[in-house]
Every structure is written in structure tokens, then in C-alpha cells.
Amino acid sequence: MKRTRSVVRGIGSYLPRRKLTNQDLEKFVETSHEWIVQRTGIEERHIADDDETTSVLGIKAAEAALADAGLTADDIDLVICATSTPDYTFPSTATMIQTGLGMTHGAAFDLQAVCTGFVYAVATADKFLQSGSHKRALVVGAETFSRILDWNDRTTCVLFGDGAGAIVLEAQEGEGTSADRGVLTSHLRSDGRYRDKLYVDGGPGSTKTTGVLKMEGREVFKFAVGMVADVVQDAFKATGTSAEELKWFVPHQANKRIITASADKLGIAPEKVVITVNKHGNTSAASIPLALDAARRDGRIRDGDLVMIEAIGGGFTWGSALIRW
Incomplete structure (x- = not known):
């Protein structure tokens, strides 16, 4: 349909x-x-x-x-x-x-x-x-x-x-199939119980200040690798696709160790993973489009490619979107 x-x-x-x-x-x-x-x-x-x-x-x-x-x-x-x-x-x-x-x-x-x-x-x-x-x-x-x-x-x-x-x-x-170009599916999650793991200690409604970033690095690493699996697997299930069919995996660029550990857990081959964190650092909401643009400009991402984007952020929030370029 x-x-x-x-x-x-x-x-x-x-x-x-x-x-x-x-x-x-x-x-x-x-x-x-x-x-x-x-x-x-x-x-x-x-x-x-x-x-x-x-x-x-x-x-x-x-x-x-x-x-x-x-x-x-x-x-x-x-x-x-x-x-x-x-x-x-x-x-x-x-x-x-x-x-x-x-x-x-x-x-x-x-x-x-x-x-x-x-x-x-x-x-x-x-x-x-x-x-x-x-x-x-x-x-x-x-x-x-x-x-x-x-x-x-x-x-x-x-x-x-x-x-x-x-x-x-x-x-x-x-046509309504996974062969279509465009966003095929998206899956979003959040769990506010983990606020203290990654947050900014200010805001107009609380301290009347901007505040600075606070993070429990080890805890964030653990949750980042563990939490993303569900939204990625849900995307594959919703579209009838698999990690083998994926052309490119473009995750949030927070930490190379998190990226490689997540890809390994999901069964995504290393050569399919786009990594730009070495040149950009963690740019939060900008990291995925920066990585997508880098991979598009250097010829890796091409029309028709199946591309998975995923991220986890403070809150915690996490999510994925599967896109046929």
C-alpha cells in the first residue's frame, strides 16, 4: 500500500x-x-x-x-x-x-x-x-x-x-516497502530516572543560571551501550530488515569506545560504522548530521543506501531512525 x-x-x-x-x-x-x-x-x-x-x-x-x-x-x-x-x-x-x-x-x-x-x-x-x-x-x-x-x-x-x-x-x-527512499521507521525512548548521570546543574526555573555540564562517565558508558540495542532492533523488526542489509551505521558521536561496543553488540560490521568523533568531539544534537554530511561528501553514503542513525542523551533519552537514502 x-x-x-x-x-x-x-x-x-x-x-x-x-x-x-x-x-x-x-x-x-x-x-x-x-x-x-x-x-x-x-x-x-x-x-x-x-x-x-x-x-x-x-x-x-x-x-x-x-x-x-x-x-x-x-x-x-x-x-x-x-x-x-x-x-x-x-x-x-x-x-x-x-x-x-x-x-x-x-x-x-x-x-x-x-x-x-x-x-x-x-x-x-x-x-x-x-x-x-x-x-x-x-x-x-x-x-x-x-x-x-x-x-x-x-x-x-x-x-x-x-x-x-x-x-x-x-x-x-x-510504495510502502523497505525499498522506499526516505525515513522508513523511527523509535524513541526516555527514562527520567537517570537525570543525575548526565545533566547541567542550572536553569532559569531552578537556579536562575545557565549552569555547567556534569557527568558520571562510567555510568553513561554502561547505559549507552546497553540501551540503544532495543531501538535499533525495533527498527529492523518494523521494516523486516537486518544488520546485514544495513549499508551504514551513523551513531551519535560521543566516544569511540561506545560506538564500537554498540556496533559489536548489534552485530554491525566495523566497516559499516561512520566515525567522526576523532575530528569533532561530542557535538550533542549536531553530531549525527555532521557525520552524515561527512560520509555523504566523501562518497560513502549514496542514493539507495540503508542508513541507521541512533543516539542516547541526557535524561536519559535514546532513539533510532532507519532511512533509505
């Missing part, structure tokens, strides 16, 4: 101008390049300057995605921005991206699910497009996590970076 699919028309990304290498970190925090690489796989990350706000990064990524799609802002009627580091408490970063693109029509809003934000945003946009209420959506993941780090805490400040990625989704009619 025919059904509406959300097909990827274009993709783009943007990284801040300034790079921060592990060697740079060695100069002001007690750590070493070897220690960071051994435990995380990270070699460098990008850090936003004062004039590079989250919306600025998001606008540049969105412009790149529109150019790749051969479309303009006039062709978009929905903007969703996944971010935990908005420019302001309000208005939403999505509306600022909308304005930056010259849009005065359609709808725009932010979505906050921390590192799982982009997966949640793709799933949300897909529902809008399937419903027929909107035709094309711009889905952005943009973060400036450097603004909420304690730069004296070597266990967290070495992990994160800034950046943005975006995709354009377009409603198209498919």
Missing part, C-alpha cells in the same frame, strides 16, 4: 572556525593527548567564537543543506532545531534560523532531547510530513556546548565540541 515518505533532499554542515586540539588542552588542563585518545578517540574539536552563536552555526548548516537540495528557503514550510544550547531562553533558535534564511512563512520550533535531539527531530518532522500538513522540513542539529562546560574539569571539557548539521526532508509517495 502506497504511503508518504520523508525523503532526504539535501544535507549540509558547518563547523566553527577555531580548532582546539588535545595538545592545546594540555596547556591549561591536567590531561594528555594519549589519555584522551585512548579513552575517547577524540583528537580535536571545534570551538565557537563569541560571534558564532548556535543560530549562526545552524543558519550556515541550513544554507548548505538547501544548496545541496537545489532549493531555497521559500520551498521550506517547517523548521525544527534540535539543541540544548539555544541562543536565548526564548525566542527559539529555530525562529532565528528561520529569520536568518529570510523566511517569513511556515512554522519553526526547537526540540530538546540533548544528544538524541536530532533523532527526535527527524522523527517529529517525519510525522508532520506524513500527515500532509507540511511538504518540506528543514531539520537542524546545532550546539555550542563549549558555553556550558567547566573548563577546569578534565573529565568533561575534553569531550565536547561545537557545530551544526542540517537535512532537508521532502514528502514523497512511496
Whole structure:
């Protein structure tokens, strides 16, 4: 039976101008390049300057995605921005991206699910497009996590970076099979009992401050590897596909050890895993679109490829989406 699919028309990304290498970190925090690489796989990350706000990064990524799609802002009627580091408490970063693109029509809003934000945003946009209420959506993941780090805490400040990625989704009619192009299925989960494992210790409704990131690294590692399996397996079950049929696995880029352990647990071959954490660090909601864009630009991801995206983030939240490129 025919059904509406959300097909990827274009993709783009943007990284801040300034790079921060592990060697740079060695100069002001007690750590070493070897220690960071051994435990995380990270070699460098990008850090936003004062004039590079989250919306600025998001606008540049969105412009790149529109150019790749051969479309303009006039062709978009929905903007969703996944971010935990908005420019302001309000208005939403999505509306600022909308304005930056010259849009005065359609709808725009932010979505906050921390590192799982982009997966949640793709799933949300897909529902809008399937419903027929909107035709094309711009889905952005943009973060400036450097603004909420304690730069004296070597266990967290070495992990994160800034950046943005975006995709354009377009409603198209498919045959209703796993051979269709577009988002085939998405599965989202959350469990608020684990708040203390990964959180920011501030907020306007509690401390009236922005706060800084806090994390129990070992606990997060354990849950990250254990929790993602269900949403990935659910995606395979819903579509009648398998790890063997998967062309690319593009997980949230938090830690190389988490990525490889998760792929191994799911039976996904190492050569199918896209890894960019070494160059970007953990960019939270921006990490998956940044990795997707890197793999698309270097020729790995091609039209027709079956691509799995998945993530786990503070909350905890976690989710997956299976996409036929």
C-alpha cells in the first residue's frame, strides 16, 4: 500500500572556525593527548567564537543543506532545531534560523532531547510530513556546548565540541516497502530516572543560571551501550530488515569506545560504522548530521543506501531512525 515518505533532499554542515586540539588542552588542563585518545578517540574539536552563536552555526548548516537540495528557503514550510544550547531562553533558535534564511512563512520550533535531539527531530518532522500538513522540513542539529562546560574539569571539557548539521526532508509517495527512499521507521525512548548521570546543574526555573555540564562517565558508558540495542532492533523488526542489509551505521558521536561496543553488540560490521568523533568531539544534537554530511561528501553514503542513525542523551533519552537514502 502506497504511503508518504520523508525523503532526504539535501544535507549540509558547518563547523566553527577555531580548532582546539588535545595538545592545546594540555596547556591549561591536567590531561594528555594519549589519555584522551585512548579513552575517547577524540583528537580535536571545534570551538565557537563569541560571534558564532548556535543560530549562526545552524543558519550556515541550513544554507548548505538547501544548496545541496537545489532549493531555497521559500520551498521550506517547517523548521525544527534540535539543541540544548539555544541562543536565548526564548525566542527559539529555530525562529532565528528561520529569520536568518529570510523566511517569513511556515512554522519553526526547537526540540530538546540533548544528544538524541536530532533523532527526535527527524522523527517529529517525519510525522508532520506524513500527515500532509507540511511538504518540506528543514531539520537542524546545532550546539555550542563549549558555553556550558567547566573548563577546569578534565573529565568533561575534553569531550565536547561545537557545530551544526542540517537535512532537508521532502514528502514523497512511496510504495510502502523497505525499498522506499526516505525515513522508513523511527523509535524513541526516555527514562527520567537517570537525570543525575548526565545533566547541567542550572536553569532559569531552578537556579536562575545557565549552569555547567556534569557527568558520571562510567555510568553513561554502561547505559549507552546497553540501551540503544532495543531501538535499533525495533527498527529492523518494523521494516523486516537486518544488520546485514544495513549499508551504514551513523551513531551519535560521543566516544569511540561506545560506538564500537554498540556496533559489536548489534552485530554491525566495523566497516559499516561512520566515525567522526576523532575530528569533532561530542557535538550533542549536531553530531549525527555532521557525520552524515561527512560520509555523504566523501562518497560513502549514496542514493539507495540503508542508513541507521541512533543516539542516547541526557535524561536519559535514546532513539533510532532507519532511512533509505
